Amino acid sequence: MFPFIINRFTLQSGLVKSVLEVTNQPRETTDDIVASLRDVLKxxxxxxxxxxxIGADNTNTNFGHNHSVFSLIKSEVSNLFKGNCYCHILNSSVKISHHLLLVDIESSLSQLYCHFSSSSKRVAELKEYFEFVQEDYLCLLQHIEIRWLTLYISIARLLKVYDPSSAYFLNMDIEDEAKFLFDIQTKNLELQRYGTSIADLHRIITSLLKKLNDRLEQKYFGQQTRxxxxxxxxxxxxxxxSSFVKYLGSIIQYIHKYYDEHSLLAESVAIFGITEIDQIKFDQIAKCVAILNLAVDHDKLFEEIISLQNTYKEVNSYRESLFVQIEKYVGGHEIKKQMVNEVFEELDDEELVNKILTQAQNHQDSCHKIRPDQLWTFLIIKIxxxxxxxTKLISYVYSISCSNAFTEDVFSHMKHLWTNSRNSMLSETVAAELKIRLNFLLNIPSDARWDQKGITVAGGHGRGSATNQLSYPYGLFIDDDDEAMIITDYSNHRIVKWKIGEKSGHIVAGGSGQGDRLYQLSYPTDALVDKNTDSLIICDQGNKRVLQWSLSSGTTLGTILKDDIHCYGLATDYQRYLYISDEIRxxxxxxxIGEKSGILVxxxxxxxxxxxxQLNCPTYLFVDQHQTVYVSDSLNHRVMKWHAGAKEGIIVAGGQNVSNARAELWDPKGVFVDASGIVYIADVYNHRVVRWPQGAKQGTVIVGGNYVGARENQFNExxxxxxxxHGNLYTVDHRNHRIQRFSLK
Incomplete structure (x- = not known):
């Protein structure tokens, strides 16, 4: 399978990276890739x-001079740039230069790892040497040739366990070359950050080259080496x-080979990688426009830039910090951790990981975590x-990537999806799940409208326990892959799976009467599907526990994940963390998942x-791709947003008096957030669904609001x-014992 990734600038979130499509690509020839690209665009x-x-790995198929993906598209799109992956370039600079060292450390590490990985007896003997030198056992880490700079991690671990390892081999000698690898690895991780673009490339590469050149000129390779x-x-x-000098010189030369081709572009757009935009001169912007060969009205552009700079000075003078202002509008300034996690997924040395990550985040910390792309989108919307x-210029600049880190993450997810238990999945299903995992949020048009008369898609035959009935339903999970609804059938003490379009559902958990046995439920309030384990996670409120229940045929028992919790709502994020609201605490x-202790969010x-x-009876939850938690704070009649690591929340809807006014909510429950940050709320006692844009003082009723009732355009709690x-809205009509669908027009 072959993923196509798109980088784009939006006025809601700044730089956004998402999966455009995943196609079957049995032959990865130039012509096949270009044909697939055309199909995906169409x-x-x-x-x-x-x-x-065009961003891709630096291969001849992608970037060769004669017949490559780049050259073919360039023949049609004259203003096309190469989006070389600089993570790949830094990795290759080390790999290709390695032969200049007197000791082939890469081969030595591989042989050393294989020596132990192939024999449990040898591992047991090695552990005895650890005990002899009174050190805790740490396994050696495998260097993976195709992964970015894992050599540094392997060396660092070997140096940490050098004494017992050398005792095992009697005489082992290894030179400390990790000093310059650490500098390169730090910049490599910075390139992998989600918000990194071509605007950051000049700063990252030139600072790295300066560090390496300083070492080379002084012939300084670390105190331990000296x-x-x-x-x-x-x-x-x-x-x-001499070998160190040649090695380091070769690395520098290799980086220059690629960077020099992009240096003029990278240097010109670097002005969009800073946050002090009042320092930018229009001559710099004009130079950037000329290099990009972009058709703009310079007079209008000048007026806009001046207005934006004045707005920047104004918002910077407010008592509230600029970071907090941007956070409230855009949100989600957390570094995308999954890219880093993939690199270190086998590394259990927290000290080493923290050291690398701290270095990689220094630049972001120094500018108070403000991402330049999000600063621009905030200012553009502000005036x-x-x-x-x-907007045309900014969109062009931030669309140019300088690494394939997000694409590598897509491949990691693809590999994870094809497990032994799921290897029969269709490629279309894998593609759909990748989009859900990595694009995460649904794009709903800002002017979207829904049919005002709902269609009953589950229940609607009065209160009851038959397979075509529901009894005071609570939670709802839409399983797009299976085209089914997972319904928490509260008073029937069961979870029902109901295929969309069918006249009845079937019980997938509980349904054996109210009780606290593992085959029973008691007033469940929410449930979701964990695709990785093909199981349900259930909020079994009456039993004060959270259960995991396999969806495999014949399963009749649940497993307790968490007990002694007054759970109400559940949510998961892209890292498979489970979020649980406790309405009493x-x-x-x-x-x-599987751990008993949790982190307060x-x-x-x-x-x-x-x-x-504070909260007052938190109920349903929504977690976005930045691990921002949206909470229906029911008895405070508001919806709160808590960014990852935040000490307090932000009111995003309601929080005023209780009434049916557009600025107020009455016991909100279900909550959903789309890609634009617009919040959708089930307003319980106003019997309506409200749409609440970011920063708005009031919401808009999109369905319901026609008093309590059982008609097609009414709700009863x-x-x-x-x-x-597809953007169709599904609602749980509690006292009408039904699920309604309102189709997107």
Whole structure:
């Protein structure tokens, strides 16, 4: 399978990376890839002339001079740039230069790892040496040739366990080359950050080259290396120094080989990689426009830039920090951790990981975590005049990537999906799940409208326990892959799976009467599907526990994941963390599935209340791709947003008096957030669904609001809501014992 990834700039979130499509690609020839690209663009209604760069690994198929993907598209799109992957370039610079060292460390590490990985007896013997030198056992880490700079991690681990390992082999000698690898690895991780673009490339690469050149000029390769070299015979000393110089010089030369081709572009767009935009001169912007060969109205562009700079000065003078202002509008400034996690998925050395990540995040910390792309989108929206020319320029710049880290993450997810238990999945299903996992949020048009008369898609035959009936349903999960609804049938003490379009459902958990046995449920309030284990996660509220229940045929028992919890709502994120709201403790905690202890992410510690650090009966949850938690704070009649690591929440809807006014909510329950950050809320006692844009003082009723009732356009106490991948709205009509669908027009 072959993923196509798109980078784009939006006025809601800044730089956005998402899976455009995943296609079957049995032959990865130039012509096949280009043909697939054309099909994908056509399928998504994208004109090929709108492509700014082609980003891919640095292979001849992708970037060769004669017949490559780049050259073929370039023949049609004259203003096309190469989007070389600089993570790949840095990795290759080390790999290709390695032969210049006197000791082939890469081969030595591989042989060393294989020596132990092939024999449990040898591992047992090695552990005895650890005990002899009184150190805790740490396994050696495998260096993976195709992964970015795992060599550094392997070396660092070997150096950490050098004493027992050398005792095992009696005499092992390894030179410390990790000093310059650490510098390269740090920059490599910075390139992998989600918000990194061509605007950051000049700063990252030039600072790395300066560090490497400083080491080369001074012939300084680390204090430990110096001590070891000084203890060696002079001829060996000189040979090693010479090999280090050649090695480092080769790395620098290799990086220059690729960067010099892009240096003019990278340097010109670097002005969009800073956050002090009032320091940018229009001459710099004009130079950037010329290099990009972009058609803009310079007079309009000048006026827009001046307005944006004045707005920047104004918002910077507010008492509230600029970071907080942007966070409230855009949200989600957390670094995308999954890319880093994939690199270190086998590394259990927290000290080493933290050291690398701290270095990789230094730049972001130094600018108060403000992402330049999100600063621009915040300012463009903030001013009242249109900024069409600036938006065109900014969109062009931030669409140019400088690494394939997101694509590598897609491949990691693809590999994870094809497990032994799921290897029969259709490629279309894998593609759909990748989009859900990585694009995460549903794109609903800002002017979307829904049919005002709902269609009953489950229940609707009065209260009862028959397979075509429901009894006071609560939670709802839409399983797009299976085209089914997972319904929490509260008073029937069961979970029902109901295929969309069918007249009845079937019980997949509970249904054996109210009780606390593992085959029973008691007033469940929410459930979701864990695709990785093909199981349900159930909030079994009456039993104060959370259960995992396999969806495999014949399963009749659940497994307790968490007990002694007054659970109400559930959610998961892209890292498979489980979020649970506790309506009695007035808090939301995050758990690793299978672990009993969780991390507080909202409320808690301050008791019931209406302060920004408090909640009052939290119910349903939504977690976005930045691990921002949206909570229906029911008895405070508001919806709160808690960013990852935040000490207090932000009110995003309601929080005023209780009434049916558009600025108010009455016991909100179900909550959903789309890709634009618009919040959709089940407003229980106002019997309506409200759409609430970011920063708005009031919401808009999209369905319901026609008093309590059982007609097609009425509700009798809503509970949960959800959307399918097509944007159709599904609502849980609690006292009418039915699920309604409102089709997107």
């Amino acid at each position: 399928m998504n209604g994208i004109d090929i002339q709108y492509i700014t760069p 001590i070891l070299l000084n203890a060696m015979p002079e001829d060996v000393h000189e040979k090693l120094i 009242t005049t249109h900024c069409d020319e600036t 007035d808090e939301v905690r995050r758990y690793r 909202a409320g808690g510690g301050f008791g019931e209340g209406h302060g920004l650090k 809503l509970r949960d809501l959800s959307f399918d991948r």
